[in-house]
Amino acid sequence: MADEVKLYTFGGSPFACRVRIALNLKGIKHELVVEDLSNKSADLIKYNPVNKTVPVMLHNGNPITESLVIIEYLDDVWKEAPILPQDAYRKAQDRFWAKFIDDKCAPAVLNTVSSHGEENALAEAHEQLQFLENELGREEVLWR
Ligand SMILES: N[C@@H](CCC(=O)N[C@@H](CS)C(=O)NCC(=O)O)C(=O)O
Structure with missing residues:
Protein backbone atom coordinates (compact mmCIF):
# COMPACT_ATOMS: atom_id res chain seq x y z
CA MET A 1 0.00 0.00 0.00
CA ALA A 2 1.33 3.47 -0.90
CA ASP A 3 2.10 5.82 1.97
CA GLU A 4 -0.58 8.42 2.59
CA VAL A 5 0.89 11.69 3.87
CA LYS A 6 -1.18 14.74 4.73
CA LEU A 7 0.25 17.98 6.14
CA TYR A 8 -1.85 20.48 8.07
CA THR A 9 -0.20 23.80 7.35
CA PHE A 10 -0.62 27.56 7.24
CA GLY A 11 0.90 29.81 4.56
CA GLY A 12 3.00 32.03 6.79
CA SER A 13 4.21 29.38 9.22
CA PRO A 14 8.00 28.92 9.27
CA PHE A 15 7.51 25.69 11.24
CA ALA A 16 5.22 24.23 8.58
CA CYS A 17 7.63 25.48 5.86
CA ARG A 18 10.42 23.56 7.53
CA VAL A 19 8.44 20.32 7.14
CA ARG A 20 7.38 21.11 3.56
CA ILE A 21 11.04 21.64 2.61
CA ALA A 22 11.97 18.27 4.16
CA LEU A 23 9.08 16.49 2.38
CA ASN A 24 10.12 18.02 -0.93
CA LEU A 25 13.84 17.26 -0.47
CA LYS A 26 12.93 13.64 0.19
CA GLY A 27 10.46 13.55 -2.71
CA ILE A 28 7.60 12.37 -0.50
CA LYS A 29 4.21 12.84 -2.13
CA HIS A 30 1.83 14.63 0.21
CA GLU A 31 -1.44 16.46 0.40
CA LEU A 32 -1.63 19.91 2.01
CA VAL A 33 -4.50 20.99 4.24
CA VAL A 34 -4.30 24.77 4.71
CA GLU A 35 -5.66 25.85 8.08
CA ASP A 36 -7.26 29.15 9.04
CA LEU A 37 -5.57 29.70 12.41
CA SER A 38 -8.31 32.07 13.55
CA ASN A 39 -10.84 29.28 12.98
CA LYS A 40 -9.00 25.99 13.42
CA SER A 41 -10.54 22.85 11.97
CA ALA A 42 -11.92 20.10 14.22
CA ASP A 43 -9.30 17.78 12.68
CA LEU A 44 -6.38 20.03 13.71
CA ILE A 45 -7.66 20.15 17.30
CA LYS A 46 -8.28 16.39 17.28
CA TYR A 47 -4.79 15.59 15.96
CA ASN A 48 -2.90 18.15 18.07
CA PRO A 49 -5.05 18.59 21.21
CA VAL A 56 0.63 18.34 11.98
CA MET A 57 1.52 15.47 9.69
CA LEU A 58 -0.71 12.44 9.21
CA HIS A 59 1.12 9.33 8.03
CA ASN A 60 -1.31 6.58 7.07
CA GLY A 61 -3.74 8.14 9.54
CA ASN A 62 -1.25 8.52 12.43
CA PRO A 63 -0.72 12.12 13.61
CA ILE A 64 2.76 13.46 14.34
CA THR A 65 3.16 16.97 15.76
CA GLU A 66 5.99 19.49 16.31
CA SER A 67 8.08 20.37 13.25
CA LEU A 68 11.40 19.02 14.54
CA VAL A 69 9.78 15.78 15.72
CA ILE A 70 8.17 15.40 12.28
CA ILE A 71 11.52 15.89 10.52
CA GLU A 72 13.19 13.21 12.65
CA TYR A 73 10.24 10.91 11.92
CA LEU A 74 10.66 11.52 8.18
CA ASP A 75 14.33 10.49 8.44
CA ASP A 76 13.39 7.38 10.45
CA VAL A 77 10.79 6.21 7.94
CA TRP A 78 12.20 7.46 4.59
CA LYS A 79 15.93 6.72 4.74
CA GLU A 80 16.78 8.29 1.36
CA ALA A 81 18.06 11.90 1.24
CA PRO A 82 18.58 12.18 5.02
CA ILE A 83 17.92 15.62 6.49
CA LEU A 84 19.97 15.13 9.66
CA PRO A 85 23.60 13.91 9.67
CA GLN A 86 24.17 10.20 10.36
CA ASP A 87 27.04 10.95 12.77
CA ALA A 88 25.67 11.14 16.33
CA TYR A 89 27.75 14.15 17.38
CA ARG A 90 26.87 16.19 14.28
CA LYS A 91 23.24 15.21 14.71
CA ALA A 92 23.32 16.46 18.32
CA GLN A 93 24.82 19.75 17.11
CA ASP A 94 22.11 20.18 14.48
CA ARG A 95 19.42 19.46 17.06
CA PHE A 96 21.00 22.10 19.31
CA TRP A 97 20.92 24.77 16.58
CA ALA A 98 17.39 23.89 15.52
CA LYS A 99 16.28 24.32 19.14
CA PHE A 100 18.30 27.55 19.34
CA ILE A 101 16.36 28.93 16.36
CA ASP A 102 13.03 28.02 18.01
CA ASP A 103 13.90 29.13 21.56
CA LYS A 104 16.07 32.21 20.91
CA CYS A 105 15.94 33.53 17.32
CA ALA A 106 12.22 33.21 16.55
CA PRO A 107 11.01 34.92 19.78
CA GLU A 139 33.75 25.63 7.37
CA GLU A 140 32.79 22.19 8.64
CA VAL A 141 29.11 23.18 8.64
CA LEU A 142 29.30 24.39 5.04
CA TRP A 143 31.10 21.23 3.90
CA ARG A 144 28.62 18.70 5.26
N1 LIG B 1 7.08 24.32 18.20
C1 LIG B 1 6.05 24.23 17.20
C2 LIG B 1 5.58 25.64 16.84
C3 LIG B 1 4.34 25.60 15.95
C4 LIG B 1 3.66 26.96 15.89
O1 LIG B 1 3.87 27.85 16.74
N2 LIG B 1 2.79 27.11 14.88
C5 LIG B 1 2.01 28.34 14.76
C6 LIG B 1 2.05 28.84 13.33
S1 LIG B 1 3.65 29.48 12.94
C7 LIG B 1 0.54 28.04 15.09
O2 LIG B 1 0.00 27.05 14.70
N3 LIG B 1 -0.07 28.96 15.84
C8 LIG B 1 -1.45 28.86 16.21
C9 LIG B 1 -1.66 29.05 17.66
O3 LIG B 1 -0.68 29.16 18.42
O4 LIG B 1 -2.83 29.09 18.07
C10 LIG B 1 6.59 23.47 15.98
O5 LIG B 1 7.82 23.48 15.78
O6 LIG B 1 5.81 22.81 15.26
Missing part, protein backbone atom coordinates in the same frame (compact mmCIF):
# COMPACT_ATOMS: atom_id res chain seq x y z
CA VAL A 50 -2.11 19.73 23.37
CA ASN A 51 -0.78 22.67 21.33
CA LYS A 52 -3.43 23.04 18.58
CA THR A 53 -0.69 24.30 16.23
CA VAL A 54 0.46 23.58 12.69
CA PRO A 55 2.28 21.68 11.37
CA ALA A 108 13.64 37.69 19.44
CA VAL A 109 12.66 38.41 15.82
CA LEU A 110 8.94 38.38 16.67
CA ASN A 111 9.65 40.77 19.53
CA THR A 112 11.13 43.31 17.09
CA VAL A 113 7.79 43.29 15.27
CA SER A 114 5.55 43.46 18.33
CA SER A 115 7.71 46.20 19.91
CA HIS A 116 7.65 48.17 16.61
CA GLY A 117 11.42 48.06 16.30
CA GLU A 118 12.27 49.05 19.86
CA GLU A 119 16.07 49.43 20.20
CA ASN A 120 16.67 46.73 22.85
CA ALA A 121 14.53 44.26 20.91
CA LEU A 122 16.55 44.93 17.74
CA ALA A 123 19.84 44.50 19.61
CA GLU A 124 18.65 41.20 21.12
CA ALA A 125 17.52 39.84 17.73
CA HIS A 126 20.78 40.94 16.15
CA GLU A 127 22.79 39.17 18.85
CA GLN A 128 20.90 35.88 18.46
CA LEU A 129 21.06 35.97 14.64
CA GLN A 130 24.77 36.73 14.82
CA PHE A 131 25.33 33.51 16.83
CA LEU A 132 23.48 31.62 14.12
CA GLU A 133 25.34 33.30 11.28
CA ASN A 134 28.70 32.53 12.90
CA GLU A 135 27.67 28.88 13.21
CA LEU A 136 26.45 28.64 9.61
CA GLY A 137 29.69 30.23 8.39
CA ARG A 138 31.89 27.61 10.03
Whole structure:
Protein backbone atom coordinates (compact mmCIF):
# COMPACT_ATOMS: atom_id res chain seq x y z
CA MET A 1 0.00 0.00 0.00
CA ALA A 2 1.33 3.47 -0.90
CA ASP A 3 2.10 5.82 1.97
CA GLU A 4 -0.58 8.42 2.59
CA VAL A 5 0.89 11.69 3.87
CA LYS A 6 -1.18 14.74 4.73
CA LEU A 7 0.25 17.98 6.14
CA TYR A 8 -1.85 20.48 8.07
CA THR A 9 -0.20 23.80 7.35
CA PHE A 10 -0.62 27.56 7.24
CA GLY A 11 0.90 29.81 4.56
CA GLY A 12 3.00 32.03 6.79
CA SER A 13 4.21 29.38 9.22
CA PRO A 14 8.00 28.92 9.27
CA PHE A 15 7.51 25.69 11.24
CA ALA A 16 5.22 24.23 8.58
CA CYS A 17 7.63 25.48 5.86
CA ARG A 18 10.42 23.56 7.53
CA VAL A 19 8.44 20.32 7.14
CA ARG A 20 7.38 21.11 3.56
CA ILE A 21 11.04 21.64 2.61
CA ALA A 22 11.97 18.27 4.16
CA LEU A 23 9.08 16.49 2.38
CA ASN A 24 10.12 18.02 -0.93
CA LEU A 25 13.84 17.26 -0.47
CA LYS A 26 12.93 13.64 0.19
CA GLY A 27 10.46 13.55 -2.71
CA ILE A 28 7.60 12.37 -0.50
CA LYS A 29 4.21 12.84 -2.13
CA HIS A 30 1.83 14.63 0.21
CA GLU A 31 -1.44 16.46 0.40
CA LEU A 32 -1.63 19.91 2.01
CA VAL A 33 -4.50 20.99 4.24
CA VAL A 34 -4.30 24.77 4.71
CA GLU A 35 -5.66 25.85 8.08
CA ASP A 36 -7.26 29.15 9.04
CA LEU A 37 -5.57 29.70 12.41
CA SER A 38 -8.31 32.07 13.55
CA ASN A 39 -10.84 29.28 12.98
CA LYS A 40 -9.00 25.99 13.42
CA SER A 41 -10.54 22.85 11.97
CA ALA A 42 -11.92 20.10 14.22
CA ASP A 43 -9.30 17.78 12.68
CA LEU A 44 -6.38 20.03 13.71
CA ILE A 45 -7.66 20.15 17.30
CA LYS A 46 -8.28 16.39 17.28
CA TYR A 47 -4.79 15.59 15.96
CA ASN A 48 -2.90 18.15 18.07
CA PRO A 49 -5.05 18.59 21.21
CA VAL A 50 -2.11 19.73 23.37
CA ASN A 51 -0.78 22.67 21.33
CA LYS A 52 -3.43 23.04 18.58
CA THR A 53 -0.69 24.30 16.23
CA VAL A 54 0.46 23.58 12.69
CA PRO A 55 2.28 21.68 11.37
CA VAL A 56 0.63 18.34 11.98
CA MET A 57 1.52 15.47 9.69
CA LEU A 58 -0.71 12.44 9.21
CA HIS A 59 1.12 9.33 8.03
CA ASN A 60 -1.31 6.58 7.07
CA GLY A 61 -3.74 8.14 9.54
CA ASN A 62 -1.25 8.52 12.43
CA PRO A 63 -0.72 12.12 13.61
CA ILE A 64 2.76 13.46 14.34
CA THR A 65 3.16 16.97 15.76
CA GLU A 66 5.99 19.49 16.31
CA SER A 67 8.08 20.37 13.25
CA LEU A 68 11.40 19.02 14.54
CA VAL A 69 9.78 15.78 15.72
CA ILE A 70 8.17 15.40 12.28
CA ILE A 71 11.52 15.89 10.52
CA GLU A 72 13.19 13.21 12.65
CA TYR A 73 10.24 10.91 11.92
CA LEU A 74 10.66 11.52 8.18
CA ASP A 75 14.33 10.49 8.44
CA ASP A 76 13.39 7.38 10.45
CA VAL A 77 10.79 6.21 7.94
CA TRP A 78 12.20 7.46 4.59
CA LYS A 79 15.93 6.72 4.74
CA GLU A 80 16.78 8.29 1.36
CA ALA A 81 18.06 11.90 1.24
CA PRO A 82 18.58 12.18 5.02
CA ILE A 83 17.92 15.62 6.49
CA LEU A 84 19.97 15.13 9.66
CA PRO A 85 23.60 13.91 9.67
CA GLN A 86 24.17 10.20 10.36
CA ASP A 87 27.04 10.95 12.77
CA ALA A 88 25.67 11.14 16.33
CA TYR A 89 27.75 14.15 17.38
CA ARG A 90 26.87 16.19 14.28
CA LYS A 91 23.24 15.21 14.71
CA ALA A 92 23.32 16.46 18.32
CA GLN A 93 24.82 19.75 17.11
CA ASP A 94 22.11 20.18 14.48
CA ARG A 95 19.42 19.46 17.06
CA PHE A 96 21.00 22.10 19.31
CA TRP A 97 20.92 24.77 16.58
CA ALA A 98 17.39 23.89 15.52
CA LYS A 99 16.28 24.32 19.14
CA PHE A 100 18.30 27.55 19.34
CA ILE A 101 16.36 28.93 16.36
CA ASP A 102 13.03 28.02 18.01
CA ASP A 103 13.90 29.13 21.56
CA LYS A 104 16.07 32.21 20.91
CA CYS A 105 15.94 33.53 17.32
CA ALA A 106 12.22 33.21 16.55
CA PRO A 107 11.01 34.92 19.78
CA ALA A 108 13.64 37.69 19.44
CA VAL A 109 12.66 38.41 15.82
CA LEU A 110 8.94 38.38 16.67
CA ASN A 111 9.65 40.77 19.53
CA THR A 112 11.13 43.31 17.09
CA VAL A 113 7.79 43.29 15.27
CA SER A 114 5.55 43.46 18.33
CA SER A 115 7.71 46.20 19.91
CA HIS A 116 7.65 48.17 16.61
CA GLY A 117 11.42 48.06 16.30
CA GLU A 118 12.27 49.05 19.86
CA GLU A 119 16.07 49.43 20.20
CA ASN A 120 16.67 46.73 22.85
CA ALA A 121 14.53 44.26 20.91
CA LEU A 122 16.55 44.93 17.74
CA ALA A 123 19.84 44.50 19.61
CA GLU A 124 18.65 41.20 21.12
CA ALA A 125 17.52 39.84 17.73
CA HIS A 126 20.78 40.94 16.15
CA GLU A 127 22.79 39.17 18.85
CA GLN A 128 20.90 35.88 18.46
CA LEU A 129 21.06 35.97 14.64
CA GLN A 130 24.77 36.73 14.82
CA PHE A 131 25.33 33.51 16.83
CA LEU A 132 23.48 31.62 14.12
CA GLU A 133 25.34 33.30 11.28
CA ASN A 134 28.70 32.53 12.90
CA GLU A 135 27.67 28.88 13.21
CA LEU A 136 26.45 28.64 9.61
CA GLY A 137 29.69 30.23 8.39
CA ARG A 138 31.89 27.61 10.03
CA GLU A 139 33.75 25.63 7.37
CA GLU A 140 32.79 22.19 8.64
CA VAL A 141 29.11 23.18 8.64
CA LEU A 142 29.30 24.39 5.04
CA TRP A 143 31.10 21.23 3.90
CA ARG A 144 28.62 18.70 5.26
N1 LIG B 1 7.08 24.32 18.20
C1 LIG B 1 6.05 24.23 17.20
C2 LIG B 1 5.58 25.64 16.84
C3 LIG B 1 4.34 25.60 15.95
C4 LIG B 1 3.66 26.96 15.89
O1 LIG B 1 3.87 27.85 16.74
N2 LIG B 1 2.79 27.11 14.88
C5 LIG B 1 2.01 28.34 14.76
C6 LIG B 1 2.05 28.84 13.33
S1 LIG B 1 3.65 29.48 12.94
C7 LIG B 1 0.54 28.04 15.09
O2 LIG B 1 0.00 27.05 14.70
N3 LIG B 1 -0.07 28.96 15.84
C8 LIG B 1 -1.45 28.86 16.21
C9 LIG B 1 -1.66 29.05 17.66
O3 LIG B 1 -0.68 29.16 18.42
O4 LIG B 1 -2.83 29.09 18.07
C10 LIG B 1 6.59 23.47 15.98
O5 LIG B 1 7.82 23.48 15.78
O6 LIG B 1 5.81 22.81 15.26
